[in-house]
Amino acid sequence: MNCPFCKEVLEDSRCQNCGYDLNKCRWISIKKVYPPDDIIIESLLKASGIPVKLHRREVSQIPVGIGPMAETDIYVPEIIVTEAKSLIDSNYNEPEPN
Numbered sequence: 230m231n232c233p234f235c236k237e238v239l240e241d242s243r244c245q246n247c248g249y250d251l252n253k254c255r256w257i258s259i260k261k262v263y264p265p266d267d268i269i270i271e272s273l274l275k276a277s278g279i280p281v282k283l284h285r286r287e288v289s290q291i292p293v294g295i296g297p298m299a300e301t302d303i304y305v306p307e308i309i310v311t312e313a314k315s316l317i318d319s320n321y322n323e324p325e326p327n
């Protein structure tokens with residue numbers, strides 16, 4: 230992945246080039262999706278070098294990680310939110326609501 234600030238290749242959570250630290254920056258939830266779209270979006274962002282975190286939130290009554298009810302929040306560093314959103318918008322189509 231790449232540093233969201235200076236775009237240098239990141240080998241650690243802290244950028245060797247500009248000092249940007251993924252552990253200290255703010256992470257913003259940019260989208261809420263359901264499996265398997267979480268994996269699709271994760272790989273989409275990773276393929277572009279954007280750091281991404283997934284937060285799965287199980288809906289009560291449903292076993293962990295099973296079924297379409299496990300909501301996933303997609304988090305990216307605050308500094309790269311706009312870029313990540315436009316990447317998703319141009320590469321991923323929202324499923325039609327039932």
Ligand SMILES: [Zn+2]
Nearest residue numbers: 232235244247
């Ligand atoms: Zn950097």
